[in-house]
Amino acid sequence: MxxxxxxxxxxxxxxxxxxxxxxxxxxxxxxxxxxxFGLLNIINFAHGALYMIGAFVxxxxxxxxxxxxxxxxxxxxxxxxxxxMLIERVLISKLYKLDHLYGLLLTFGLALIMxxxxxxxxxxxxxxxxxxxxxxxATRLGxxxxxxxxxxxxxxxxxVCIGTWLVIEKTSIGATLRAATENPALVQAFGVNVxxxxxxxxxxxxxxxxxxxxxxxPMYSVNPSMGSNVIIVVFxxxxxxxxxxxxxxxxxxxxxxxVEGFTKYLYPQGSGVVIFVLMVIVLLLRPAGLFGxxx
Amino acid sequence: xxxxxxxxxxxxxxxxxLPVGRARAQAKPVLKIGVLNDASxxxxxxxxxxxxxxxxxxxxxxxxxxNGYTIEVIYGDHQNxxxxxxxxxxxxxxxxxxxxxxxxxxSSVALAVATVAKEKDKTFVDSGGATAxxxxxxxxxxxxxxxxxxxxxxxxxxxxxxKAGGKDWFFITADYAFGQQLQRDTTSFITAAGGRVMGAAxxxxxxTTDFSSFLLQAQSSGAKVLGLCNAxxxxxxxxxxxxxxxxxxxxxxxxxxxxxxxxxxLQVAQGLRLTESFYWDLNDCTRAFTNxxxxxxxxNWPNMSHAGCYAGTLHFLKAxxxxxxxxxxxxxxxxxxxxxxxxxxxxCFGHGSIRVDGRTLFPSYLFEVKKPSESxxxxxxxxxxxxxxxxxxxxxxxxxxCYFVKS
Numbered sequence: 001m002x003x004x005x006x007x008x009x010x011x012x013x014x015x016x017x018x019x020x021x022x023x024x025x026x027x028x029x030x031x032x033x034x035x036x037f038g039l040l041n042i043i044n045f046a047h048g049a050l051y052m053i054g055a056f057v058x059x060x061x062x063x064x065x066x067x068x069x070x071x072x073x074x075x076x077x078x079x080x081x082x083x084x085m086l087i088e089r090v091l092i093s094k095l096y097k098l099d100h101l102y103g104l105l106l107t108f109g110l111a112l113i114m115x116x117x118x119x120x121x122x123x124x125x126x127x128x129x130x131x132x133x134x135x136x137x138a139t140r141l142g143x144x145x146x147x148x149x150x151x152x153x154x155x156x157x158x159x160v161c162i163g164t165w166l167v168i169e170k171t172s173i174g175a176t177l178r179a180a181t182e183n184p185a186l187v188q189a190f191g192v193n194v195x196x197x198x199x200x201x202x203x204x205x206x207x208x209x210x211x212x213x214x215x216x217x218p219m220y221s222v223n224p225s226m227g228s229n230v231i232i233v234v235f236x237x238x239x240x241x242x243x244x245x246x247x248x249x250x251x252x253x254x255x256x257x258x259v260e261g262f263t264k265y266l267y268p269q270g271s272g273v274v275i276f277v278l279m280v281i282v283l284l285l286r287p288a289g290l291f292g293x294x295x
Numbered sequence: 296x297x298x299x300x301x302x303x304x305x306x307x308x309x310x311x312x313l314p315v316g317r318a319r320a321q322a323k324p325v326l327k328i329g330v331l332n333d334a335s336x337x338x339x340x341x342x343x344x345x346x347x348x349x350x351x352x353x354x355x356x357x358x359x360x361x362n363g364y365t366i367e368v369i370y371g372d373h374q375n376x377x378x379x380x381x382x383x384x385x386x387x388x389x390x391x392x393x394x395x396x397x398x399x400x401x402s403s404v405a406l407a408v409a410t411v412a413k414e415k416d417k418t419f420v421d422s423g424g425a426t427a428x429x430x431x432x433x434x435x436x437x438x439x440x441x442x443x444x445x446x447x448x449x450x451x452x453x454x455x456x457x458k459a460g461g462k463d464w465f466f467i468t469a470d471y472a473f474g475q476q477l478q479r480d481t482t483s484f485i486t487a488a489g490g491r492v493m494g495a496a497x498x499x500x501x502x503t504t505d506f507s508s509f510l511l512q513a514q515s516s517g518a519k520v521l522g523l524c525n526a527x528x529x530x531x532x533x534x535x536x537x538x539x540x541x542x543x544x545x546x547x548x549x550x551x552x553x554x555x556x557x558x559x560x561l562q563v564a565q566g567l568r569l570t571e572s573f574y575w576d577l578n579d580c581t582r583a584f585t586n587x588x589x590x591x592x593x594x595n596w597p598n599m600s601h602a603g604c605y606a607g608t609l610h611f612l613k614a615x616x617x618x619x620x621x622x623x624x625x626x627x628x629x630x631x632x633x634x635x636x637x638x639x640x641x642x643c644f645g646h647g648s649i650r651v652d653g654r655t656l657f658p659s660y661l662f663e664v665k666k667p668s669e670s671x672x673x674x675x676x677x678x679x680x681x682x683x684x685x686x687x688x689x690x691x692x693x694x695x696x697c698y699f700v701k702s
Contacts, residue, residue, distance in 0.1 A: 011515050018507045116335065123595065124339035125558035126528055131539070138541050144511055145541045219539070220504050221531050221558060225337060229504050264498075264508035269470055271508075272499030 023257020038244030048231030054213025084206025126221030242292020422603030442603030
């Protein structure tokens with residue numbers, strides 16, 4: 001079948017749908033990064049590693065304690081989120097007064113350590129993680145076969161993304177958070193415990209990464225390098241969307257998933273760089289990103 | 296940097312445990328083997344520490360026969376980077392007195408180490424590398440390529456699949472030297488057997504984790520067989536996602552180890568066809584070997600690449616014994632000449648030989664992965680579909696283009 005330059009609509013549509021699925025992961029991960037950067041001003045390079053840890057914790061819970069996918073979806077973000085808060089309290093909180101670079105270096109180092117430790121304990125070939133019983137199977141859409149699990153992934157990430165956005169933009173907790181980033185001293189004067197708020201925010205961002213990790217476990221093999229494979233792309237998404245812009249990272253995540261999907265079809269060799277080419281173009285035309293506010 | 300009292304004390308304590316009298320104790324000359332592979336990256340399970348364990352196993356079994364010398368094994372991580380691998384090889388050969396470098400998976404690194412071995416006239420026994428160029432265009436008189444190569448994989452899996460009726464192929468290929476060569480080699484066997492290649496998706500390596508888009512392309516291409524020209528985690532992800540998308544094509548994993556099957560689980564891997572030159576449950580000898588090393592690597596049983604490290608080391612030691620330690624220390628070519636002159640014989644690969652271009656010859660096996668219901672226990676994964684005898688499994692000597700092979 002010849003389908004050069006997208007004249008054939010069926011396969012293009014299929015690639016678009018697949019792109020949206022990947023976009024869901026980009027959106028979930030970049031959302032966590034954007035929250036952390038927006039409120040803490042920390043460039044969290046450990047995000048990919050925490051996503052990987054999320055997948056591994058789900059695997060450990062399943063294989064050692066018999067805890068299945070559904071409880072894991074709640075339990076793992078809480079556990080890994082607590083771990084994140086510990087990291088923030090013990091290490092990252094010491095760096096707030098210093099340049100961004102220190103935070104970046106620290107979290108990058110943490111990511112390398114976490115990845116190395118996991119590789120040492122679990123090996124490099126990855127662990128199988130079965131799709132939960134209730135989400136097995138696939139639907140024939142005519143132009144493609146759509147696995148039920150992937151439909152669930154897109155729907156769940158969409159809901160979580162919108163939920164997070166609503167919490168930050170439309171609730172009083174979110175308002176306090178945003179105020180605390182603008183002027184911590186003033187907010188503290190109103191009786192709000194700002195350091196605790198910051199810790200909780202970091203924990204929340206990490207929990208989002210862990211949630212994405214659990215979602216990814218049945219799709220990809222649970223592998224120590226799964227985080228480093230995706231983190232660079234996710235950073236590009238955050239930069240294109242506008243550092244710290246929450247809605248920007250969600251929309252850009254899904255959008256870039258689409259672009260990447262089409263590239264995989266039209267010119268597979270280029271699928272690894274297309275996002276970065278876009279990043280360069282966006283940075284040249286709009287240095288603050290598509291949805292970022294100019295400083 | 297500030298040095299605290301605690302670090303100072305710690306260092307002193309560590310230094311005090313070092314063996315001080317070691318130099319004096321080594322009156323006999325030392326034959327040094329350096330195992331070089333990926334100790335921390337994606338190919339850690341297919342090579343990694345299990346290769347070291349297998350090399351040490353051979354040394355342990357041979358040690359009592361060592362004629363007037365002691366044997367030492369050291370270990371290094373090439374991180375899948377040719378510059379790191381070549382640098383370490385140079386240091387080992389020049390400064391650390393290493394006589395033989397072993398394993399070296401990742402074709403690009405293997406070729407870089409081969410250049411160093413050739414330049415220094417030192418022995419290099421490759422087990423984990425795939426490229427058939429090691430005994431072809433890039434051959435050298437001090438190199439032996441033990442376990443498998445791209446040609447042998449392409450012939451066994453490719454030709455057998457076409458013969459079984461899988462004539463129309465689509466490739467998903469890691470877009471670098473190894474994947475491209477494997478695709479090229481496989482294509483030539485497919486067309487020779489009357490099959491066709493309907494298309495290929497070369498994807499960026501490394502860094503691709505989602506293959507669903509390429510899988511759909513394969514599905515819509517009208518092909519009957521999906522050939523995977525990649526390795527390790529990429530192969531695992533391709534197969535996993537193919538199941539998820541209900542792909543109707545037969546999958547031929549062009550390079551896959553039992554360690555990858557273990558990572559996939561039988562539920563997903565069942566029915567796959569792949570080629571290895573060693574399987575632990577092949578016969579009494581392979582089982583005996585596996586039982587000897589298993590306690591040392593309980594979670595990662597030996598695959599063909601690990602077995603090659605054992606067999607290669609054993610044969611190397613026999614050759615050193617034959618020509619004497621003085622001559623062996625002086626010339627890698629002398630050792631390899633002796634290795635080529637005598638037949639190989641070990642528990643893993645049985646009887647075989649090493650051809651003039653450095654290619655070790657023994658049979659290759661096409662395996663099918665068992666159904667979960669057929670598997671009787673841990674690592675019971677394969678049933679043998681076809682055996683290609685030693686004289687047909689490998690690229691004919693004349694086609695390799697090795698410069699010192701007289702036509």
